[in-house]
Amino acid sequence: MDLKWLLVRRIVLVAIACFVFGSAFSIYRTAIDVQRQNNQLAESVGRQLDLQLVRIQTALDIAKRFPDWDLVTTYALQPGQCVQLFDAKGAVLRSSCEGVNNAAVSAPEWFIAAYKYFLNAEASASRPLQYRGEPHGMVVASSDPVATAAQAWTTISPMLGLSAFLIATLCVVTYWVIDRALAPTKDILAGLNRLAQGDLECRLPAFHLAELNRISEVFNALSRDLSKATADRAELARKLVDAQEQERLHIARELHDDVAQQLSGINAVAACVRRKVNRNDVTAAQDASELEGMTSELIVSLRKTLAYLRPSEIDDLGLIQSLRSLVEKHNILAHGATHFSLDTSGDLADLSKEASAHVYRIVQEALTNAAKHAQAHNVEVKLNKYREKGADRIELAVDDDGCGMTTQDKSAMSGWGMIGMRERVLALSGRFAAGPNPAGGFGLHIEFSAQPGQ
Structure with a gap:
């Protein structure tokens, strides 16, 4: 539903409710006035008859004249109003009523029926007659009720036409005011549609209303963030493709410069051994020994290449032991200048092989960067598994107390190593943060779910 019509409808409903409440209050006041008039009439007639009883007892009047109803008829009764005297047994002794001009009654039947149903239709009032403790009637x-309903209708009927006119005027004015006030929402909807269609450069202008202006600010900030995120993702994709090509080039170079040459040498030596064996040359054993050495070197080279692609100790020893070996290697290479430490908590044995490989590579790259750039005395690796909201999560932190980003190679933040770490965290559907620590040094913090897809 359109917002303007929704607001107009609610305002009209409130106006109608106010009119109904006001009309009900007026009708109730009319009923109260009728009840008050009947109370006053009953009390006045009762006092006159009490006075007559006193005169009879004092011999100033005779009992046959009781009740002296001529005194009652002097009271001006309202249309439809009656006053009656009942004896002690409930029989009517005297009665006086003012007639109702049915032709003059303009209240509709439904209103009269509703009035009788919801209110005291007769609004009767009674007053007992007693003298010296003896009852003399009521x-x-x-x-x-028809006359009373007509009186109530006369009170509210002039309000009906005026109220209908005011409510209609209120609808028109309210719609116009709301339409003017919500005119900027058209720009907001247009901006949302453009954003949904992929136009990340769309911006909203400033609005006079504080609420709409806040929406504009949030929308523009969101557009800028999405535009930046899209650009960063495109740049990251480009760098990832370049990094992949660099990895392939590195592996191809290693295979060509080392493995291919070794195989060529092995092939040549093997041919030489074959010829010498055919000639029974005693130097064949020396060539065979040389062939054995070349084969050993080839095996070592292949192992280095395989270790570069995926460390075998992760599958053989597990993630924790592999990280300890990696930290120990860095301690040996540092010769005491930097102390590398590893702190783990939680059961990490059930971590998937893919996640373990990503964690190992991230720690490997982080320790390499710290060793090259941080000039730190201490580098601490913390790996923690904890449970949150019924799911296991992994938290990895690598912090150093080095020189931070002041002299540390800032290009490392956008280099291949950092891109590779971001790529691995993205593959884990985790959160990545890297930058100077508040207490000094540099920190790398990663968090991801231990279960894929969560």
């Missing part, structure tokens, strides 16, 4: 004053 004075009852009542009103015809």
